[in-house]
């Protein structure tokens with residue numbers, strides 16, 4: 001039987017990015033294998049767990065899904081500190097979500113560990129109305145020393161690959177020098193989903 005302690009590594013992964021870019025859908029796709037209909041906006045922070053296997057070792061990913069809305073910023077910032085990996089998500093069909101990336105990076109630099117693994121994700125590649133070409137995302141990621149991937153939570157494209165890559169990279173870092181941010185469990189419990197957000201409301205900006 002699988003017990004709570006039946007894993008070799010525990011990594012905390014935090015998703016950030018503007019409201020409506022698809023953070024929750026990416027997490028639900030990976031952890032539950034579904035694309036939720038009528039997804040409501042995240043209130044504060046939510047988390048899900050999935051255990052994966054890398055090189056015959058069990059790796060438990062604790063995935064924290066933060067609210068993109070500005071009014072939750074002080075809550076979500078407090079979750080950066082103990083993250084092993086931060087996934088910064090934008091919507092490839094919504095230019096303002098890409099334009100906000102430098103603001104998100106400033107937040108990450110201020111609140112996260114300097115050793116955190118940073119990944120840039122352009123989500124919603126199933127959409128026809130792309131505004132940000134792949135090479136623009138790639139270039140941004142390269143300039144900021146981030147791994148880059150484009151995904152579709154809707155079509156399950158590259159979602160598994162994204163989280164498996166993170167698990168593998170974190171295991172490698174751990175194996176090499178144990179130079180990861182110290183894991184601290186958080187007892188804050190502010191989560192839930194109420195109001196609804198649609199694709200068209202994806203462009204709320206950081207101020």
Ligand SMILES: Nc1nc2c(ncn2[C@@H]2O[C@H](COP(=O)(O)OP(=O)(O)OP(=O)(O)O)[C@@H](O)[C@H]2O)c(=O)[nH]1
Nearest residue numbers: 019020021022023024025041042068124152153154
């Ligand atoms: N076409 C398409 N729509 C998506 C995809 N991922 C998410 N969406 C839609 O985008 C909207 C927002 O998705 P969420 O996952 O709630 O976005 P979020 O980033 O968690 O938003 P906040 O919780 O407000 O920060 C929903 O209407 C989803 O159905 C995708 O890969 N493709």
